[in-house]
Amino acid sequence: MKEKVKVRDRILNVATDLFYHQGFNQTGINQIIAEADIAIGSLYNHFPSKNDLLLAYLRKQEEEWFEGLEKFTQGISHPREKILKFIDYRIAQQQPDFYGCPFIKIIAEIGTQDQQVQQLVEGHKNRQRMLLQGLFQQLDYDGPVDRKLLADNFFLMVEGATVNATISRNIKALEGVKKFIRKMIS
Amino acid sequence: MKEKVKVRDRILNVATDLFYHQGFNQTGINQIIAEADIAIGSLYNHFPSKNDLLLAYLRKQEEEWFEGLEKFTQGISHPREKILKFIDYRIAQQQPDFYGCPFIKIIAEIGTQDQQVQQLVEGHKNRQRMLLQGLFQQLDYDGPVDRKLLADNFFLMVEGATVNATISRNIKALEGVKKFIRKMIS
DNA sequence: TTAAAAATAGATAGGTCTATCTATTTTTAA
DNA sequence: TTAAAAATAGATAGACCTATCTATTTTTAA
Numbered sequence: 001m002k003e004k005v006k007v008r009d010r011i012l013n014v015a016t017d018l019f020y021h022q023g024f025n026q027t028g029i030n031q032i033i034a035e036a037d038i039a040i041g042s043l044y045n046h047f048p049s050k051n052d053l054l055l056a057y058l059r060k061q062e063e064e065w066f067e068g069l070e071k072f073t074q075g076i077s078h079p080r081e082k083i084l085k086f087i088d089y090r091i092a093q094q095q096p097d098f099y100g101c102p103f104i105k106i107i108a109e110i111g112t113q114d115q116q117v118q119q120l121v122e123g124h125k126n127r128q129r130m131l132l133q134g135l136f137q138q139l140d141y142d143g144p145v146d147r148k149l150l151a152d153n154f155f156l157m158v159e160g161a162t163v164n165a166t167i168s169r170n171i172k173a174l175e176g177v178k179k180f181i182r183k184m185i186s
Numbered sequence: 187m188k189e190k191v192k193v194r195d196r197i198l199n200v201a202t203d204l205f206y207h208q209g210f211n212q213t214g215i216n217q218i219i220a221e222a223d224i225a226i227g228s229l230y231n232h233f234p235s236k237n238d239l240l241l242a243y244l245r246k247q248e249e250e251w252f253e254g255l256e257k258f259t260q261g262i263s264h265p266r267e268k269i270l271k272f273i274d275y276r277i278a279q280q281q282p283d284f285y286g287c288p289f290i291k292i293i294a295e296i297g298t299q300d301q302q303v304q305q306l307v308e309g310h311k312n313r314q315r316m317l318l319q320g321l322f323q324q325l326d327y328d329g330p331v332d333r334k335l336l337a338d339n340f341f342l343m344v345e346g347a348t349v350n351a352t353i354s355r356n357i358k359a360l361e362g363v364k365k366f367i368r369k370m371i372s
Numbered sequence: 373t374t375a376a377a378a379a380t381a382g383a384t385a386g387g388t389c390t391a392t393c394t395a396t397t398t399t400t401a402a
Numbered sequence: 403t404t405a406a407a408a409a410t411a412g413a414t415a416g417a418c419c420t421a422t423c424t425a426t427t428t429t430t431a432a
Contacts, residue, residue, distance in 0.1 A: 007379070023295060025211045029420060039380045040421085050420070100294065107353055108286065108294030109209060122354050144329070145369045153366045156346030156359055157339050163349060164342065167293050168308050173342060180339045183331045193409070215390060225410045226391085236390070 008046045010036045012056055019057050020102050024109055051114070054106070058120045061102050065124070068093075079138040080185055083154070086132065087178045090158055091171050100166035104159075129155045141185055154181055194232045196222045198242055205243050206288050210295055237300070240292070244306045247288050251310070254279075265324040266371055269340070272318065273364045276344055277357050286352035290345075315341045327371055340367055 005013075014036040018027040029050060033040050047053040072089045076082050094100075103121040112118040129152060136151035143150065157180070161173035191199075200222040204213040215236060219226050233239040258275045262268050280286075289307040298304040315338060322337035329336065343366070347359035 023211075023297070025209075025295075028418075030418085039382090041381085041423090042379055044421070045378075098298075104290075104349055104353070105294040108291040109211075111209070112284075112353070112355060118353070118355075125350065125353060145366055149362060149366055149369075152359070152362050153343050156350065156363065157342045158346070159349055160342030160345030160347075163290055163345055164311065167290070167298070167304070167311060169298060169304075173338070176335060176338050177342060180331055180335050183335075214388075216388090225412090227393090227411085228409055230391070231408075 007036075007038050007042050010038060011043055011046060011053070012060060015053050016057050016060060019054065020105075021097075021099060024054060024106060055116055055120070058103070058106065058117065062120065062124050066127070079135045083132070083135050083139075083181065083185065084178060086135075087158060087174060087181070090162055091174050094162065094165045094171060094174070098166055098169045101159075101162050104163065125159075139185060143184060150184065157181070193222075193224050193228050196224060197229055197232060197239070198246060201239050202243050202246060205240065206291075207283075207285055210240060210292060241302055241306070244289070244292065244303065248306065248310050252313070265321045269318070269321050269325075269371065270364060270368065272321075273344060273360060273367070276348055277360050280348065280351045280357060280360070284351055284355045287345075287348050290349065311345075325371060329370060336370065343367070 011032065015027070015032050018032060018035070029040065029043065032053075033043055036043075043053075047056065069086070069089055072092070073082055073085045076085055099105075103124050106117060107121055110117065132155050133148055133151040136147040136154070139147065141147060141150075145153075154177075157177045158174070161177045164173035165171050197218065201213070201218050204218060204221070215226065215229065218239075219229055222229075229239075233242065255272070255275055258278070259268055259271045262271055285291075289310050292303060293307050296303065318341050319334055319337040322333040322340070325333065327333060327336075331339075340363075343363045344360070347363045350359040351357050
């Protein structure tokens with residue numbers, strides 16, 4: 001028999017979907033409680049304010065992002081392949097809806113005033129960057145720029161290409177990054 | 187004697203500042219008319235809806251962006267210097283407030299549903315990309331990747347670094363791009 | 373079994389928003 | 403000078419928003 005989804009999870013799941021797809025400010029409490037089919041009192045029991053719900057949403061995204069990458073690259077040992085697979089992961093994330101990166105979106109929407117949000121987003125991006133620096137360090141590479149600089153700029157290319165996918169609604173830029181980096185590290 | 191600023195311009199100037207710094211959805215009509223010191227009827231005479239005001243804002247940003255680049259790079263003839271100056275321009279745009287790219291922000295905030303907005307933003311980004319492709323074509327360059335691919339990925343690095351400047355509130359990533367591309371095209 | 377905890381429905385406060393309308397005054401051009 | 407155009411103040415419709423509150427029912431554990 002199926003386990004009933006707990007109220008807190010129902011709230012967070014619905015909020016995640018709505019914050020991501022229609023934006024934080026576009027999403028009202030009333031819509032969340034209606035779609036999650038829970039009482040407004042329950043929502044404010046679990047999350048004292050809409051902002052607390054936002055923080056829970058971002059923490060959930062952070063956790064799932066790296067879990068997802070882990071699963072996506074599992075079994076691959078060569079750093080070169082892992083780097084290329086990193087792009088594939090970002091491509092897979094964008095398809096089929098091209099809604100962009102939830103962390104970039106929230107900063108664009110509410111700015112960096114809220115320190116908790118700012119630190120969560122900056123932390124998430126730095127964690128990605130560090131992971132890539134590690135992979136590039138393991139590479140058997142002898143090119144015109146050092147590994148760390150290459151890693152950092154590879155990260156930036158992928159960021160730019162992800163933004164571009166959202167704007168243009170296609171993955172051409174991400175494919176271009178893959179082509180570029182393949183040439184650089186082969 | 188000083189020319190009085192026309193009502194339409196006062197509206198657009200105030201809307202530009204507010205849309206950019208506090209977001210489109212965070213900015214109410216009432217705040218715009220208060221800060222522009224005009225009547226609400228005047229606003230709706232010049233702009234039939236808030237969305238029309240948004241479109242005017244984006245068209246103004248587009249125009250000023252390329253005018254600003256023109257001014258910033260005037261007198262420079264070597265494509266290599268122009269490419270490096272392109273990064274300096276983006277650095278200058280971000281300082282001292284790090285509010286990011288207005289085009290990326292609006293897509294993150296309202297998505298790509300509105301076709302006019304989507305096309306304006308996509309057009310703006312493509313125009314930048316084409317300009318860079320032209321500069322890289324003129325380059326005396328012999329590297330591991332072809333000029334077009336390098337130009338496209340340089341554009342993406344700058345995009346990523348601009349987003350990163352917004353998130354981290356510093357220009358380290360943009361400086362890193364400059365260092366990287368200098369090594370690539372020297 | 374029973375007491376505490378969790379969830380419910382539903383009203384409401386107090387504020388926001390975009391857009392429209394009327395009636396009046398000021399500015400612009402012919 | 404005068405008629406049309408532009409700008410004004412200010413009210414208002416009708417919808418939305420977050421958060422709080424009461425009173426009741428359901429669920430959970432000891």
